[in-house]
Amino acid sequence: MSDVDFDVVVLGAGPGGYTAAFRAADLGLRVGLVERYPALGGVCLNVGCIPSKALLHTANIIEEAAAMEQHGVSFGQPAVDIDKLRGFKESVVGKLTGGLAGMAKQRKVEVIQGSGSFAGPDELVVKTEGGERKLSFAHAIIAVGSESLELGRMPWGDPRLMDSTGALELEEIPQRLLVIGGGIIGLEMACVYRALGSDITLCELTPTLMPGTDPDLVKPLQRRIGKQYKNIHLETAVVQIDVADDALVAHFEGKHNGKEKFDRVLVAVGRTPNGGKINAAAAGVEVTARGFIPTDKQMRTNVPHIFAIGDVVGQPMLAHKATHEGKVAAEVCAGEKSAFEARVIPSVAYTDPEIAWVGVTESEAKESGQEYGVGRFPLAASGRALGIDRTEGFTKLLFDQATKRIIGAGITGPNAGDLIAECALAIEMGAEAEDIGLTIHPHPTLSESVAMAAEVFEGTVTDLYIPRKK
Amino acid sequence: MSNTIEIKVPDIGDFSNIPVIEVLVSEGDKIDAEAGLVTLESDKATMEVPSPAAGVIRELKLQLDDTVSEGDVVAILEVSGESDEAEEASSSGDGDSVEAVPQSPPQKAAEPVAEESEPPAPSADIEQESPPPAERLSGTAAVDPARVPYASPAIRKFARELGVDLGRVKGSGNKGRIVREDVSAFVKSVMSGAVETGSSSIGGLRLNFPKLPDFDFSRYGGTEKQPLTKIQKISAAHLHRNWIGIPHVTQNDEADITDMEAFRQANAAEAVEQGFKLTPLVFLIKALVAALKKYPTFNSSLDSDGESLILKKYFNVGIAVDTPDGLVVPVLRECERKGIMELAAELGEISARARDKKLTPQDIQGGCISISSLGGIGGTSFTPIINAPEVAILGVSRSKMSPVWDGNEFRPRLMLPLSLSYDHRVIDGAEAARFCRYVASRLEDLRRLTL
Numbered sequence: 010m011s012d013v014d015f016d017v018v019v020l021g022a023g024p025g026g027y028t029a030a031f032r033a034a035d036l037g038l039r040v041g042l043v044e045r046y047p048a049l050g051g052v053c054l055n056v057g058c059i060p061s062k063a064l065l066h067t068a069n070i071i072e073e074a075a076a077m078e079q080h081g082v083s084f085g086q087p088a089v090d091i092d093k094l095r096g097f098k099e100s101v102v103g104k105l106t107g108g109l110a111g112m113a114k115q116r117k118v119e120v121i122q123g124s125g126s127f128a129g130p131d132e133l134v135v136k137t138e139g140g141e142r143k144l145s146f147a148h149a150i151i152a153v154g155s156e157s158l159e160l161g162r163m164p165w166g167d168p169r170l171m172d173s174t175g176a177l178e179l180e181e182i183p184q185r186l187l188v189i190g191g192g193i194i195g196l197e198m199a200c201v202y203r204a205l206g207s208d209i210t211l212c213e214l215t216p217t218l219m220p221g222t223d224p225d226l227v228k229p230l231q232r233r234i235g236k237q238y239k240n241i242h243l244e245t246a247v248v249q250i251d252v253a254d255d256a257l258v259a260h261f262e263g264k265h266n267g268k269e270k271f272d273r274v275l276v277a278v279g280r281t282p283n284g285g286k287i288n289a290a291a292a293g294v295e296v297t298a299r300g301f302i303p304t305d306k307q308m309r310t311n312v313p314h315i316f317a318i319g320d321v322v323g324q325p326m327l328a329h330k331a332t333h334e335g336k337v338a339a340e341v342c343a344g345e346k347s348a349f350e351a352r353v354i355p356s357v358a359y360t361d362p363e364i365a366w367v368g369v370t371e372s373e374a375k376e377s378g379q380e381y382g383v384g385r386f387p388l389a390a391s392g393r394a395l396g397i398d399r400t401e402g403f404t405k406l407l408f409d410q411a412t413k414r415i416i417g418a419g420i421t422g423p424n425a426g427d428l429i430a431e432c433a434l435a436i437e438m439g440a441e442a443e444d445i446g447l448t449i450h451p452h453p454t455l456s457e458s459v460a461m462a463a464e465v466f467e468g469t470v471t472d473l474y475i476p477r478k479k
Numbered sequence: 480m481s482n483t484i485e486i487k488v489p490d491i492g493d494f495s496n497i498p499v500i501e502v503l504v505s506e507g508d509k510i511d512a513e514a515g516l517v518t519l520e521s522d523k524a525t526m527e528v529p530s531p532a533a534g535v536i537r538e539l540k541l542q543l544d545d546t547v548s549e550g551d552v553v554a555i556l557e558v559s560g561e562s563d564e565a566e567e568a569s570s571s572g573d574g575d576s577v578e579a580v581p582q583s584p585p586q587k588a589a590e591p592v593a594e595e596s597e598p599p600a601p602s603a604d605i606e607q608e609s610p611p612p613a614e615r616l617s618g619t620a621a622v623d624p625a626r627v628p629y630a631s632p633a634i635r636k637f638a639r640e641l642g643v644d645l646g647r648v649k650g651s652g653n654k655g656r657i658v659r660e661d662v663s664a665f666v667k668s669v670m671s672g673a674v675e676t677g678s679s680s681i682g683g684l685r686l687n688f689p690k691l692p693d694f695d696f697s698r699y700g701g702t703e704k705q706p707l708t709k710i711q712k713i714s715a716a717h718l719h720r721n722w723i724g725i726p727h728v729t730q731n732d733e734a735d736i737t738d739m740e741a742f743r744q745a746n747a748a749e750a751v752e753q754g755f756k757l758t759p760l761v762f763l764i765k766a767l768v769a770a771l772k773k774y775p776t777f778n779s780s781l782d783s784d785g786e787s788l789i790l791k792k793y794f795n796v797g798i799a800v801d802t803p804d805g806l807v808v809p810v811l812r813e814c815e816r817k818g819i820m821e822l823a824a825e826l827g828e829i830s831a832r833a834r835d836k837k838l839t840p841q842d843i844q845g846g847c848i849s850i851s852s853l854g855g856i857g858g859t860s861f862t863p864i865i866n867a868p869e870v871a872i873l874g875v876s877r878s879k880m881s882p883v884w885d886g887n888e889f890r891p892r893l894m895l896p897l898s899l900s901y902d903h904r905v906i907d908g909a910e911a912a913r914f915c916r917y918v919a920s921r922l923e924d925l926r927r928l929t930l
Contacts, residue, residue: 347636349615353622379619416622439630439656
């Protein structure tokens with residue numbers, strides 16, 4: 010093994026890639042980490058989860074401050090210094106990516122900046138600033154992620170037409186913003202810009218927002234933004250965007266028809282994997298027509314010493330999935346018998362209210378024919394939710410009827426993304442409804458709603474009155 | 480408050496996942512203590528699960544064809560009149576607690592268990608390391624309790640490191656949750672050979688037979704598919720293992736049973752009066768026991784580590800019985816203490832139970848040596864297969880009147896062919912020949928049995 014440059018080369022330094030590289034290094038392997046951008050961390054740290062959450066926090070404070078007016082505390086109109094806000098966001102990103110670079114150094118992971126592609130089953134070529142560099146490896150881990158899906162026939166040269174990366178750059182606060190795509194990313198960005206003062210028009214091709222999520226979870230959000238946003242067009246496509254000097258003109262077709270002017274347009278219609286961009290064929294690695302790279306449970310591609318992790322492997326495209334997969338791949342490279350065996354992967358929309366779910370959705374449970382039961386606890390019955398004046402959401406747990414073990418959970422409300430972690434643990438541990446209900450949850454917190462939902466299923470809840478069925 | 484108890488499947492020997500073949504009660508039935516509730520068909524035997532107390536069946540937890548293991552709940556009984564026994568039978572006192580669904584029997588033998596002794600070094604030919612892991616489960620399949628093992632992430636990781644398929648591990652935790660100790664115990668039982676690994680490895684031999692191709696017999700004429708009975712399937716596995724795994728030698732001999740036959744016939748009527756038949760087999764049992772005492776290695780088993788012999792101080796003889804469902808071998812116990820008539824009566828009774836499928840697991844355990852008698856049918860000799868962990872089996876063919884030279888003349892003598900198969904790892908040829916002669920000589924002159 011001394012005749013190769015690296016025991017492991019990791020292609021891509023997003024959350025999956027750097028985790029794989031660090032884990033492999035900690036297991037004693039010589040590791041190279043190839044990243045095309047100067048900063049480590051990938052989409053998540055640089056132009057995704059982290060900067061968007063910094064901005065969403067700001068948006069939440071603005072919304073909460075405004076809401077206080079009804080309770081007798083007025084702050085007046087917020088004065089937004091967008092340069093300073095952008096600076097804060099960039100400082101957060103900078104701290105994290107700088108930390109990563111430091112940790113790579115401490116672990117003696119060699120970071121090679123440049124675009125990497127395969128030259129053979131044991132060799133990678135990296136186009137660096139100083140020219141091409143060839144790297145030979147015993148194992149490779151492909152962690153090249155995904156990128157925003159671009160809609161065709163759109164004026165992409167115009168800076169007013171943005172993808173999520175552009176929207177996070179926060180160049181200006183447009184008066185009129187059109188968001189194309191009612192998925193998590195579109196809704197989160199709409200939240201940010203609406204709080205900063207934009208008028209939002211949202212356009213979604215399918216009949217529901219956040220397709221695939223249980224409709225009841227989305228409803229409280231839909232009701233709230235229905236009042237906040239200028240328009241929400243469902244079952245509507247934007248078929249054309251004309252460039253005018255003072256605006257972008259969007260042409261709608263579908264349930265809503267017509268033309269309308271916008272100062273900026275954000276396209277957030279999904280992400281596409283980057284599997285097709287690394288000359289995987291040279292290594293014999295199979296890539297699907299859509300750009301995904303199939304793997305087994307140990308994250309091996311069809312070429313046994315080449316692994317793939319993260320967005321490029323398949324849905325859901327989530328950082329916390331990628332990091333787990335990265336650890337598995339690194340451990341298998343080191344000869345350990347690891348495998349990706351998590352049963353569930355939680356999903357969170359950091360909208361206002363937040364929506365989070367894990368495990369089986371109610372729609373899936375219905376479709377599968379599995380005998381299941383539901384315990385649902387409305388936040389209207391939670392003292393804490395009343396105190397913060399956010400009672401529109403609820404916590405819902407799904408249980409296997411025969412064993413009373415939890416199989417899924419969905420939460421809409423403040424901090425849903427934090428509350429869902431308990432449900433994920435409960436599912437992995439095979440907890441029964443009683444295990445959850447009999448665990449004492451602190452009062453008064455929103456976390457109580459999880460225990461209460463379990464009690465609703467058990468029929469032992471006292472904070473609600475539920476008439477007996479018989 | 481009425482006192483309800485859970486009636487559970489009792490200790491049924493080393494069996495699990497055995498089918499319910501008969502349900503004897505219905506919900507609402509009033510039953511007496513010891514009344515049978517369901518009939519289970521275990522390895523070559525059937526047994527009834529009795530009620531520990533009198534009362535009313537409130538809820539029946541089993542159906543026909545369910546498979547059960549020790550501890551599974553059969554029914555909820557509302558006890559009429561308190562009894563200590565009833566208290567003991569109730570594990571939780573919680574009348575309506577639901578037991579976990581019995582895990583389906585592990586049918587697939589896909590992943591070899593505990594085959595690798597050391598982790599493979601990272602290398603390019605890593606594909607040899609293990610079979611490609613299955614697809615990742617998602618959605619309902621990933622969490623459906625009927626489809627995934629009841630184990631936490633740490634235990635799943637532990638099992639994977641040891642190469643254990645959790646689908647084959649029985650959980651000892653509450654409601655069948657698999658805990659760390661269950662995984663360790665499973666590995667131990669695999670290592671000691673108590674659990675079949677599904678690989679064709681016998682005594683360290685890796686036998687890799689070419690697979691017989693699938694034939695389409697209907698191309699050559701009409702066919703009909705007849706499923707094997709449970710007994711046939713179980714015997715097939717045992718016979719196959721024993722035939723491949725034990726070096727068999729068969730020693731053939733003959734015993735002159737002219738006088739024994741005369742003696743037997745003279746006493747046959749007396750047996751019939753008492754309600755049983757006096758068969759030649761009983762004399763064979765006595766002769767065999769005498770030979771076992773003389774040659775103790777025949778009454779032994781190889782220790783599982785192959786390092787020593789375990790010599791037995793008891794004399795239990797298994798008798799192969801042909802039943803409509805297949806071959807079973809009930810065991811007659813303490814044959815050295817029992818007289819000819821007592822053995823004959825017991826043999827009649829246990830054979831009848833074997834044919835009626837009423838043997839209990841205990842009836843077929845603990846044999847020292849077996850007899851397979853085809854004497855009633857015909858033949859001159861055959862090779863019986865040793866019933867491991869026993870080390871020898873005596874085959875008996877049909878006796879025949881033959882001219883025997885006594886030094887002066889040919890005399891008509893009734894000769895009984897004996898075929899002794901023995902484990903050559905334990906027994907030498909000369910010893911086997913002596914053993915056979917010894918058995919024959921006891922039969923030739925029954926008075927020697929008293930020596």
